[in-house]
Amino acid sequence: MNNKNEQISSLIELNEELENYFRNTIIPQLFIDAHLILRKFTPPAMRQFSLQLTDVGRPLTEIHENFRFPTIMENIQHVIDSGEVLEKEIQTTDLRWYQMNILPYIVQKNKKTNGVIVTFVEITMRIRDLKEQEKLIAEHELLLDTISHDIKTPLTSLGLTIEMLKQLPEKGMQRFPVLLEKVENSLIKMQHIIHDLTDARENEHRYKAVDELLDFEHIIEDVRLTLAPQIKESKAVIKSEIAHSEIKFVRRKLRSAVYNLVNNSIKYRSKARTPEIHIKTYQKDDYMVIQVSDNGMGIPEAKLGNIFKKYERISRSGEGSGIGLYLVKEIIEASGGKIEVESSLGEGTVFRLHVKL
Secondary structure (H helix, E strand, O other): OHHHHHHHHHHHHHHHHHHHHHHHOOOOEEEEEOOOEEEEEOHHHHHHOOOOHHHOOOEHHHOHHHHOOOOHHHHHHHHHHHOOOEEEEEEOOOOOEEEEEEEEEEEOOOOEEEEEEEEEEEOHHHHHHHHHHHHHHHHHHHHHHHHHHHOHHHHHHHHHHHHHHHOOOHHHHHHHHHHHHHHHHHHHHHHHHHHHHHHHHHOOOOOOOOOEEEEHHHHHHHHHHHOHHHHHHHOOEEEEEEOOOEEEEOHHHHHHHHHHHHHHHHHOOOOOOOOEEEEEEEEEOOEEEEEEEEOOOOOOHHHOOOOOOOOOOOOOOOOOOOOHHHHHHHHHHHOOOEEEEEEEOOOEEEEEEEEEO
């Protein structure tokens, strides 16, 4: 008799300890038996999933909508059937993230799974932090790619001018001031590019680009000035038709996107004709469309699907690094926009940047 009383006392003590654990745990937990009946849950689970005390003893099929995760029933049944622990990150329909662990409750006597214990640890903030880090890394990579790409043109121009200076005969010194001015202009352009790309590091918005209200005609003028040597050398004709001019965007990014498209139109021009580049803007739905068309070499249809990949060059004979169009796509899509391209080999290419208004 005493032994039986001791067993009862021990069970009561264990039950009190278990109840005390349930009351004080900060983790939402569910205890579900092999017949998918909810047997117990912790107070945090009650708050998190709007459970009531009357839900104890109810089939999970009647309350599974409370958990806002469509495959929870299948996941629990899988653990009961397999006896294996299931761990996964889930997003509920209210857009919160959890680390969900489903552990089999195994009866030691017959080694049979008699239900599961489900725990939920909220990781919404961690997921958000990770996404912010990914965006920051992408921004850094874009910054470095833009610096390396945009600075290449004035640097090449500078190198060519220096070579011309070296080859000047003594009697040709009258050209020295003109060549020296080219050197100075190239250096100034590089200084402007470096300043534009790194000024975010010098203020409170470190590495963060800031939108501003821009006049697109000013962006075109910036691009014209930067590409002046190439425009002059190629005799390119640039026409513009601006039906929509004001856009809120990061100046250096929009300038870089347009610069790359115009630079490509000049670089991949047809040898059979004078290059003509037409820049056009108009509004379509909630987008400002920036269209850059040319009469250049065109792009083979087989390559159209890959031209935006990093280091993919339009032409193997060109001097491109394969970063320009990749940058354009990254800039436009990162802002919620999209990019389209049409091309006919030997006739020309049309790019359309759809920028969110």
